[in-house]
Amino acid sequence: MSKQPKYEQVADALRREIDNGTYGPGSRLPSEAELATRFDASRNTVRAGLKLLVSQGLVTSSQGLGYEVSKHEVFELNASRFENLTFPQNGDAFSTDVTNAGRHPHQTFRVELTTTPEYVATRLKVETGSRSVLRFCHRFVDNVPWSTQATHYPDWLLAEAPRLAEPGDIAEGTTRYLASVDIEQIGYRDEISTRMPTPEEARLLEVGAGVPVMLWTRTGYSHDRPIRCTITTLRGDLNRMNYEIGDLSGRDGDESE
Amino acid sequence: MSKQPKYEQVADALRREIDNGTYGPGSRLPSEAELATRFDASRNTVRAGLKLLVSQGLVTSSQGLGYEVSKHEVFELNASRFENLTFPQNGDAFSTDVTNAGRHPHQTFRVELTTTPEYVATRLKVETGSRSVLRFCHRFVDNVPWSTQATHYPDWLLAEAPRLAEPGDIAEGTTRYLASVDIEQIGYRDEISTRMPTPEEARLLEVGAGVPVMLWTRTGYSHDRPIRCTITTLRGDLNRMNYEIGDLSGRDGDESE
DNA sequence: CGCGCGAACATGTACCAACAAGTTGACCGA
DNA sequence: TCGGTCAACTTGTTGGTACATGTTCGCGCG
Structure with a gap:
């Protein structure tokens, strides 16, 4: 059942948690290192998953600060x-x-x-x-x-x-x-x-x-x-x-x- | 002067060549390995550059085939x-x-x-x-x-x-x-x-x-x-x-x- | 008190290695 | 000739390491 790549699983899990409000707009995601531990993956793999979310416009990242859930005011x-x-x-x-x-x-x-x-x-x-x-x-x-x-x-x-x-x-x-x-x-x-x-x-x-x-x-x-x-x-x-x-x-x- | 990351240099160089027609719409880019040699970079670095172009909608990639310059018919x-x-x-x-x-x-x-x-x-x-x-x-x-x-x-x-x-x-x-x-x-x-x-x-x-x-x-x-x-x-x-x-x-x- | 420096921690860049998996075409056997 | 297999190529995935760079905060010195 784990045909899906691990980095996609990371992205999907985080996306679900963003959607259901675990991480609300403007809040910070756990650090790459923490996520790597949680998902039992390497930092590179977690980064790949996060990059997916960034390229979908769900989160932004900034050096030194971490990942933040995007908020859209239209x-x-x-x-x-x-x-x-x-x-x-x-x-x-x-x-x-x-x-x-x-x-x-x-x-x-x-x-x-x-x-x-x-x-x-x-x-x-x-x-x-x-x-x-x-x-x-x-x-x-x-x-x-x-x-x-x-x-x-x-x-x-x-x-x-x-x-x-x-x-x-x-x-x-x-x-x-x-x-x-x-x-x-x-x-x-x-x-x-x-x-x-x-x-x-x-x-x-x-x-x-x-x-x-x-x-x-x-x-x-x-x-x-x-x-x-x-x-x-x-x-x-x-x-x-x-x-x-x-x-x-x-x-x-x-x-x- | 080389403050710009290498993967961006790769992306910029390829973008220029796509813009000026070196690689026209529908044509294939050189393989990651070739580009790595050309830019004296690792495969991962070249991949990062290519990923940039992909996320900008300029090229698409498919496993086994390589990278192809996008064509847009509107x-x-x-x-x-x-x-x-x-x-x-x-x-x-x-x-x-x-x-x-x-x-x-x-x-x-x-x-x-x-x-x-x-x-x-x-x-x-x-x-x-x-x-x-x-x-x-x-x-x-x-x-x-x-x-x-x-x-x-x-x-x-x-x-x-x-x-x-x-x-x-x-x-x-x-x-x-x-x-x-x-x-x-x-x-x-x-x-x-x-x-x-x-x-x-x-x-x-x-x-x-x-x-x-x-x-x-x-x-x-x-x-x-x-x-x-x-x-x-x-x-x-x-x-x-x-x-x-x-x-x-x-x-x-x-x-x- | 205030300023600066640095420790701690965050992401960013760059490299290496190995194996998985999709595609193509050449080769060989029936 | 036809068909299947396999080698050789491609990108995809995952792990590792090291160091660079940006941010924050507290400690300690002036």
């Missing part, structure tokens, strides 16, 4: 609400949302002129190799890295909206600014995918092994062509995206009664 | 199109979409009466512990596991739509059937999150380490209350979700000219 992103169509995800909206949730927002901001990456060029319908303005944002909540956001604007747009290329925030928000020069975003297309972070992403978002990232690409359209492409990279363990479509009058029945 | 899910509101993701739609993409669809199907899980009960606004009909679907494309889908219908709905509890497919699709008994889905709320698969999910979807799953929950509403809750578990490496919101007439400008 932040909800309402991606389809009308506010987001008119004022999509500008820095102000982020700060407001986070503050409303009783948390402390923080972000760093940077503007560059770059050659358009192919992924973005396809979506903006501009030539690969053409230039675009990149407005990049690195966001934190309570000093925990939360997401990065890179918005590209095609260079033809600069003739009409030169302030996009200026460094620093646009106080009224980019969408409102664009509307003020008669460029209105009247629709968008979202693409959502997930994968493990690249080393660069792992560094920016400070995620360890076992935490995937969610990639959210929003391409915004004016009446006749794409005007922006925003790529948001979110920590998968901290975010959930919501879309509400159609008539949801029956949604909050228990609250409205 | 399947697009259009989640916000109107068809999906009226006929959301029934088996027929899945088969049609996949066949249109020139692939071979396949699915197994099962109907159960279960106690409603808390996650679902919250969304259906029924009491935890109440019963619901679970219609479960395990889907394959070209015999590769693609997704699982579990749709729960609250038990009060059975009085009006008894066929939901019958085993086997509903030929015209569940949404159309519900409409025929005057229960129309007029809106829905989608929630999307991502995480590493549980062992159970890894088994059903045949994903190895390094491939996250995407969780897609759709709660459908009639005019006055939730009528269904669908939880779809998708292989993260094979799927991308799309939402189109607002007016996208400018989207396909190059095609319509």
